[in-house]
Amino acid sequence: MFSSSIPSTLTGLHDLLILNLSLNSLSGPLPIDIGKWKAMRRIDFSNNQFSSEIPIGVVDLKELTHFSLSNNRITGSIPESFGDLLSLEYLDLSTNILSGELLKTLEKLRFLKYFNVSFNRLQGEIPDGKSFGNYSIESFKGNEALCGAAQLYVPSCKTKSHRNSKARTKIITYVAPPIACTILFSSHAETGDEENGSEENA
Known part of the structure; x- marks a missing residue:
């Protein structure tokens, strides 16, 4: 039943x-100098009340194989640097307040066997390369704005061609009418000139 925050001396x-330190009542930010634990293999801060973003210093934990922050109040996005934690086998970030997208850099984690980001506020396309093809809906559920493959039971992503089609539709909608008016006006003006010329010749 530890409470308060993690003392800064611990990173020493x-x-x-x-x-x-799981299953306690620890709160406050995660250690900003977490990168000092360069020999660390396993970190479990799950089931507490931590409420900061994930420190950028995590990228320095090159030996890390197990990292769990589930059931906290972690905010911000998943750092792109996670893709450089090449020894990572277990990553649990479920039940937090994470936002942003699942970056393609996570596909570099070829040893990753367990991955869970369920019940956050993530959005965008779920990567489908490397080990991501082996995960189920249990890894991603509770993120209403995620999209991806049909077997994950999430909405399919809008394709680039579909987006381009919508863009073209908008261009036609907003650009075509002025062009049409210009052509019509020019045609009318030319017709008027021809009529005036006929009258003068008469």
């Missing part, structure tokens, strides 16, 4: 390999 323990 550079040789830590495993840190499990």
Whole structure:
């Protein structure tokens, strides 16, 4: 039943390999200098009340295989640098307040066996390359703005061609009428000139 926040002195323990603080009442931000734990293999901060963004320093944890922040109040987006944590096998970010998109860089995590970002506020297309093709709806449910493959039971993504088609429709809608009016006016003017010329000749 630990409470309060993680003391800054904890990141001074550079040789830590495993840190499990799950199932407590810890709050406040995640350690901003988390990157000092360069030897760390496993971090479990799940089931607490942490409320900051994921520190950028996570990218320095090159030996990390297990990282869990589930059931907290983590905000912001998933750092693009996660794609550089090439040793990662387990990543659980479920039940937080994460937003933004699932970046393609996550496809670089070829050793990743468990991935869960369910019940957040993520949006955009679910990557389908590498290990992402093996995940189920359980990994992504609870994110209403996600789209992707049919087997994930999420809406299909609007294709680029469909978006381009909509863009062309808008162009036709807003550009075509003035052009048509210009052509009509020019045609009318030419007709008027011809009629005036006929009258003068008469």
